[in-house]
Amino acid sequence: MTQENVKTRHHHGDLKAALVTAGIQLLEDGGLAALTLRKCAARAGVSHAAPAHHFDGLSGLKTAIAEEGFRLFSSYLQKACDSGAQNPRARLKSLCRGYLQFGLDHGGILAVIFGDQGLASLTANGDKEQADAYLLLREVCAPFVPPGDDPVILETQVWSLIHGFTLLYLAGECGSPPPTLEEGPFDQVIQLLDRVGSQAGS
Template identity: 70%
Template sequence: MTKTKHHHGNLKEALVTAGLALLEEGGIDALSLRKCAARAGVSHAAPAHHFDGLPGLKSAIAVEAFGIFSSYLQTAVDEGEQSAQARLKNLCRGYMQFGLDHGGLLAVIFGGAGLASYVPGAGKEEAHAYLILREVCAPFVGDHDDKRVIEAQVWSLIHGFTLLYVSGEFGPPHGQDGPFEAVMDLLNRIGNRPAP
């Protein structure tokens, strides 16, 4: 019998990596224990030893996918100018770049049958990515504003724009800064101004 190259320490990681690749290529419907095992080069029974069925594997994949997403956002926020407006723009650019680099993951993270429901904890507000969004939006919340409304405005605008941008609605997605700048102008005009 031929031994696989995966051992106790990295088989779980290999299965999660295989699952991420399947999601990128075919969306949530492409994900199965059998396909992950085949992609990782192990027997189809191997995932059962490491995960509690497909929901357990999806949970592990969700944690990894949201970790990648959070990393994109945090890296973008930390780069360049650090004024409140610049950090907001940086966050949006990081979101868009994640969509360009990981369109498959973006499509399943928040989709109806996506990965968000598999993230351990109380929900999106507890996820690191959401906390980054909350921190960047905080300077734009006035004394009488509901912070969740401001966060939803920013999130909805950049998420919707990113999905349209990645799908080519504004032309070839790479190298087109005009639409992004127009959306940033709109974001600056929807009443989000630094609180006094």
């Protein structure tokens, strides 16, 4: 790509978006270890100094990627919830299935959005509800929160279960990934959710 083409490509202020896209592509191709400012600039077709004008080092780039990653993550969860049965327990399990599928499809992005510059950077005031993904988690957990209980307790239990399982699954701790989720340990582990809010109707 010539210098003229680069200038034309980013003339309207889309360089930051192009760098974020390049960063996501690097994550998809090589995981978190592949993400560097220099590689990101090269992938976007700009000078290696260009990211410095838009991000506060690599951590700033990760924060920008996390913001875009959360939008994709939220869409995965929403699609999963909408595609299955619509009773409360089925929606809860569908959300967990969508969570794992996102990890399988976008493991590098998952590592960024839940890294030291991921969710915490989006919720600097400690308000997790700023993230659409968390709002959806809260929505599907709501029918199972016992009266008078803090909903965060149940939300954290469900989140811990599926996030921990996803990380173990991606790390190969559950054996070789099967052809489909249904043939692996997912359903056995997710049966733990049957104990969640057993007093609520299915």
